[in-house]
Amino acid sequence: MATTAQEQAQLVETSKRLAAFQAVKDYLRPEYTRVGIGSGSTVVYVVEAIAALGHDATANMSFYPTGAQSEELIEAAGLNLQYISKLPAGKQLDVAFDGADEVDDDLNLIKGGGACLWQEKIVAASAKQFVCVADFRKLAPRLGTAWKKGIPIEVLPMAAPRVLDELQRLGSQNPRIRPGLPGKAGAIVTDNGMWIIDAPFAPLLHAKDSESSAEGGSGSNGRGTVDALADRLIKIPGVAEIGLFFGKNGLEVASGAQKPVAAYFGMADGTVQVKTPGGV
Numbered sequence: 001m002a003t004t005a006q007e008q009a010q011l012v013e014t015s016k017r018l019a020a021f022q023a024v025k026d027y028l029r030p031e032y033t034r035v036g037i038g039s040g041s042t043v044v045y046v047v048e049a050i051a052a053l054g055h056d057a058t059a060n061m062s063f064y065p066t067g068a069q070s071e072e073l074i075e076a077a078g079l080n081l082q083y084i085s086k087l088p089a090g091k092q093l094d095v096a097f098d099g100a101d102e103v104d105d106d107l108n109l110i111k112g113g114g115a116c117l118w119q120e121k122i123v124a125a126s127a128k129q130f131v132c133v134a135d136f137r138k139l140a141p142r143l144g145t146a147w148k149k150g151i152p153i154e155v156l157p158m159a160a161p162r163v164l165d166e167l168q169r170l171g172s173q174n175p176r177i178r179p180g181l182p183g184k185a186g187a188i189v190t191d192n193g194m195w196i197i198d199a200p201f202a203p204l205l206h207a208k209d210s211e212s213s214a215e216g217g218s219g220s221n222g223r224g225t226v227d228a229l230a231d232r233l234i235k236i237p238g239v240a241e242i243g244l245f246f247g248k249n250g251l252e253v254a255s256g257a258q259k260p261v262a263a264y265f266g267m268a269d270g271t272v273q274v275k276t277p278g279g280v
């Protein structure tokens, strides 16, 4: 059935909200004291869901933002603001919630559409459990299938031309420095004083593809994997951080995981689909 653009936009918002409320219900335990709050439009509903629990439920919790937007969200909701720079050595967040631009079926993520990827990765990797919240548009079998804007890469401004050259050598098609928003001349500047380069690559294989290759499946046919590309990108001089969240998931490692323990998707039919490392 054809829908208007307005109806489609409303459906997306409803889906984000459904995913966020379900994720908070499943993963925010009353005994938790340290909670990471990511960036973007879906996380707005995460904060709404947490605030709806009431002051008594959240009074002993501190909320750790991933940038200026989530800092404002936490404060506006009347929640206790704390900073990841104040997290004592040896301590972890109990849980962190964040959105994504694309999620593959091995739970690798593209993040950074909102230019907050560096702090987002630090907060996610500081949490015992990183939970992703998204709408149905973000689901894709391989990264680079639905999200065609490219992998966001945070770079030192003076290194941007060299990084662009290197990205092209690595096979990126038309990498670009992200422009500022309307009213801002020049490049977008991140919360860390850096620029963002968006680097499109052909859809990326993941660990499950190598498994199917070992079992006699179709194999990689020489195409790049998420992990191999990430390893190359992060080594380019001038790159501060990359918007690929990859590697081992939070069930496999006790700390430092960039991949979520669960990804919640609000679906167009009003249901919530949950993907977990064992269940996808």
Ligand SMILES: O=C(CO)[C@H](O)[C@H](O)COP(=O)(O)O
Binding pocket: 038, 039, 040, 041, 042, 043, 098, 099, 100, 101, 110, 111, 112, 113, 114, 115, 116, 117, 120
């Ligand atoms: O990575 C991000 C910001 O850097 C966001 O989590 C990502 O862009 C998803 O945003 P939204 O929830 O608005 O779709």
